[in-house]
Amino acid sequence: MALGARPDGVRRHNRSTLLRRLHTLGAGSRTELAAELGLNRSTIKALVDGLAAAGLVTERAVAPNGTAGRPSLLVSPRPESLCVLAVDVAVERITVALVGFGGRILVGRHRPVQRGDTEPTVVIERVAAVAEALSLGGLRPAEVAVSVPGIVRRADGLVHEAPNLRWTEVPLGTLLGEALDLPVAVGNDADLGALAEHRRGAARGVGDVVYLSADIGVGGGVITGGLPLRGSTGHVGEVGHMVLRPGGRLCYCGCRGCWETEVGEQALSRALGLPADASRRRLVAELRTIAEKQDTMHGRLDEYAGWLGVGVVNLVNLLAPELVVLGGLLAALPPDLLAGVEARARDRSLVGRAAARSVRIRPAELGGQASLLGAAELAFERVIAAS
Amino acid sequence: MALGARPDGVRRHNRSTLLRRLHTLGAGSRTELAAELGLNRSTIKALVDGLAAAGLVTERAVAPNGTAGRPSLLVSPRPESLCVLAVDVAVERITVALVGFGGRILVGRHRPVQRGDTEPTVVIERVAAVAEALSLGGLRPAEVAVSVPGIVRRADGLVHEAPNLRWTEVPLGTLLGEALDLPVAVGNDADLGALAEHRRGAARGVGDVVYLSADIGVGGGVITGGLPLRGSTGHVGEVGHMVLRPGGRLCYCGCRGCWETEVGEQALSRALGLPADASRRRLVAELRTIAEKQDTMHGRLDEYAGWLGVGVVNLVNLLAPELVVLGGLLAALPPDLLAGVEARARDRSLVGRAAARSVRIRPAELGGQASLLGAAELAFERVIAAS
Structure with missing residues (x-):
């Protein structure tokens, strides 16, 4: 009330x-x-x-x-008058940046991380080291926000579960706050990607948006009526674990047939006929080649596109977005594949047919920086509310 | 902004x-x-x-x-000081009531409708006739709101599609507004049911709620952070058309394997071994018998409960509710079946496991009046905002 x-x-x-x-x-x-x-x-x-x-x-x-x-x-x-520290903890790299009032990155660094080398204490040490180096120029951040590929309790930045980092119940907000002696907010990477694409990317000015991002996992963020959908606890949006194929492939979450098992990085490698350990760079290169040849619809990605379409239709029926923004690996999918999914979302969803406006599907604009910039927005929300 | x-x-x-x-x-x-x-x-x-x-x-x-x-x-x-006209257009009956300030029904009537006898002009005539009869006592409603089992554009009350009424693109808000000479708002029955259960029923005081209601169709309404999730257009919540079983039963929406085909009225009849045209009364009586014998888990409803569980897990992962309220026919499901679905929602959903608080599943409290009372709430929102 x-x-x-x-x-x-x-x-x-x-x-x-x-x-x-x-x-x-x-x-x-x-x-x-x-x-x-x-x-x-x-x-x-x-x-x-x-x-x-x-x-x-x-x-x-x-x-x-x-x-x-x-x-x-x-x-x-004045960008330098007020700045925040934004951190993106991903499976393969940690990115830290000072972002100024107005949203521009003033200075940033990223460091590769070896798979498996994502112990919370190691991550916190690295972030603290980079933050100190960045602050040498005299810029002092007012707040810190961190993007994490996991389920986060917004109130205190506890990471309940971040499977690809192998984190369970990590009090990241508290630990990093102590290390940096600054207030720290933590958000889910896809939620923050959605926020950034809404404020500064492909979804600027659009009221109802679903942002989907696939890397190893598949995450989602929702903007509804112009505001992020968060629920009371901030757990909203585990779209990757929508079960779409009961009895299908086993997911690490314990269910079979999660959407992630059909449209995540592994599924994409499989569809392209690449080895299971193919690098992301190779995967993206392969997608570019397909886009140039424009042979998607006759090709290897038909079944993949079909599963992408089923999930998108479900999300359109549930959330009635005007726009679906595809981030991470999904941003590299060939345009004609996206056009096919868009047509399906319009024709096969009750809501897509009923809504006078047609749902659109677009690749993300902020690329690998979406979650980092979203973290900056989260920090600025707190700075502005407190100012 | x-x-x-x-x-x-x-x-x-x-x-x-x-x-x-x-x-x-x-x-x-x-x-x-x-x-x-x-x-x-x-x-x-x-x-x-x-x-x-x-x-x-x-x-x-x-x-x-x-x-x-x-x-x-x-x-x-003072209940009589301010009242609204609430209308619930369902497939089998039309209910009209004057609801007073404070939310109590002052006077109400319902009329059975023969299946198929739901032409928009007929419905409007009946509503107008009942409204006139109700107003004879001297109570004059300030606003009107109507619940419809369909996809509604909130701005003007256009019903895009109400399959079980066989309505397509019916400008109900405008037509009824002219007939009654009063401002008319129109909402989806499940959205309004969610609103009523949140304000006055099983979900009082709960911030994040998913309300599911099965009759012929399956609808859903979402409360998030204490507020109804509507999106910009009001089309949110077609949960019944979440595709959960690709290649499954054909749904009237054109897709195969929609959740509705596994958990709607027909599916429940099928699971219980009743004839396809069994009355709702018989269906509910059968569910009561099962509940008394407590034989659900060994019985005919296992597969039905399984499909109910898959959909609920998906919704918990997507929307992280604290509480799932089951309305319509679902409110009559045996308690041990609900307990099984609740256990599944806790164990099988990432969000259910991660959230410190466990998701609960409860039957609706307002029974057949949820959508009617929700319509009254919609009308009161407008009255209060304008007062």
């Missing part, structure tokens, strides 16, 4: 709203900002003056758009 | 919040209301005085709870 509002909360709410607007969409004139926030000119002026005094924005005059009159003042976020 | 707030909106926001509180939870003392809304005593007094002057609430002194001091003033909603 919504709480009562008090007049003394209004100014703070408006300040956060303005910070969020500048962070997400970048610079805007005072006139634009006043219109977008539904506030009058004097209120906007007071808010902007406050942000300028705190060093968070700069203002400069720009010539008005071919019209006579006073030049408008363009308000821009 | 959130808009800016203005001080003149604060009073209105607080008034709506208080109306919503009284409507959903019933009477409360001024002290309780002030604490719940986070407002001081003078602000609450001004708000309550305003509602009392408008005739929406009554106040009476109650003896304080065993303590000395001034008696507290108990603020109660």
Whole structure:
């Protein structure tokens, strides 16, 4: 239930709203900002003056758009004025970056990880070392957020299970918070990928989005009505473990026929006739070759595309997205395969047929940085809410 | 993106919040209301005085709870002061009721419908006739909301597809609005059932809920973080058409192996060995007999329970509910069958295992009135937001 509002909360709410607007969409004139926030000119002026005094924005005059009159003042976020530390813990590499107000990566590093070398203590040491190196330039992050390929309890950053890292019940938020002496938030990689693609990638401005990402596992993130679907605990979105083929292949989760067993990295290798230990680079190269030859539909990927389609139809029926964004390995699938899955999602789903608008399927735009940038967004949400 | 707030909106926001509180939870003392809304005593007094002057609430002194001091003033909603017309269009009957402020049915009627006799014009005429009869007592509804077993566009109440009514692209909101000369909202029956069970039934106070209801079809409604999951268009939740058995039974939607074909009314009849045209009454009687004999697990319902479990596991992985509420025919399933599905949902879902709290499965509490009461809630949301 919504709480009562008090007049003394209004100014703070408006300040956060303005910070969020500048962070997400970048610079805007005072006139634009006043219109977008539904506030009058004097209120906007007071808010902007406050942000300028705190060093968070700069203002400069720009010539008005071919019209006579006073030049408008363009308000821009100052990237270095406020930054967060974003961390992406993946199976094969750890990426750490300082991301500035406005969403740009100010400085970043990534380190390869040997498979199996993902002990929590090792990961935490490496992140702390890189964070210290990055901070040498004088930038001090206000918050930290970490992306992890696992099931995370949002409240305290406990990683319940991250099968491909072989983590169970790792209190990552607490441990990393102690190591860095900063507040740390932890999120699921696909949830954060969805957030980043929604704010800054293929799903900008789209209200209802399903983001699917396949690497070793298959994860999903959902945006609904413009907001991330998280549930009370943040466990939402284990799409890879939707059972689609009862009695099918055994999944590590203990079920048979999980979607992941038909559309994850191993399934893709199998479909392409590659050896089980083929590198991701080889897999992607093979997909590019197929795309260039445009032979998908007659080829080896028919059955794979069929299973991808079944799962997408289910998600369209359940969640009615306008857009399905495919990330990770799925972003490399040939365009005509995606077109086939899109046609199926439109024709075979009740919701796809009924909705006046047709569901679209598009590859992700942020590539390997989606989860990292999503972690930065998670950290900025907390910074802005607290500011 | 959130808009800016203005001080003149604060009073209105607080008034709506208080109306919503009284409507959903019933009477409360001024002290309780002030604490719940986070407002001081003078602000609450001004708000309550305003509602009392408008005739929406009554106040009476109650003896304080065993303590000395001034008696507290108990603020109660006046049911007749504000009412809405709720309509539930089902395949076998149309129910119409006037529901008062606070959520109680003031007066209601239902009429059986012959299968096939669900032409939109006939339905609208009947609803209008009953509405007129109900209003003879002098109660005038402020808004109307209708529950329909189909895919609905929330914005204007267009029913895209309601297969069991044989409706396609019926502008029910517009047509009924003209017939009644009142604003009409339309919602999906399972979405509204979820809303009602969340506000007034088995899911009171639970933040993340999946409501499943089987009759001829199988529908679902989702509550996440305490709010209905609707997406931008209101098409969310066609769980019955999750394909779980590729190559399985043909569904009217054109796919094979939809969940509905394994757990809907027909599937239940089949599992029980009843003729395909067995009445719902007979079906429910048969389920009661099984429950009394407690022979489910050795019996005819094993395979049925298996398919119910597969779908529930998928939904738990996708949406991480704390509680799954089973409505319609599913509410009549034997308790030990539900216990088996619950155990499966806990053991077989990644999310179920990972979440510290275990998912529970419970029968609905509002029985055949869930969708009707949910429609009333939908109408009240609009009344309160506009008041």
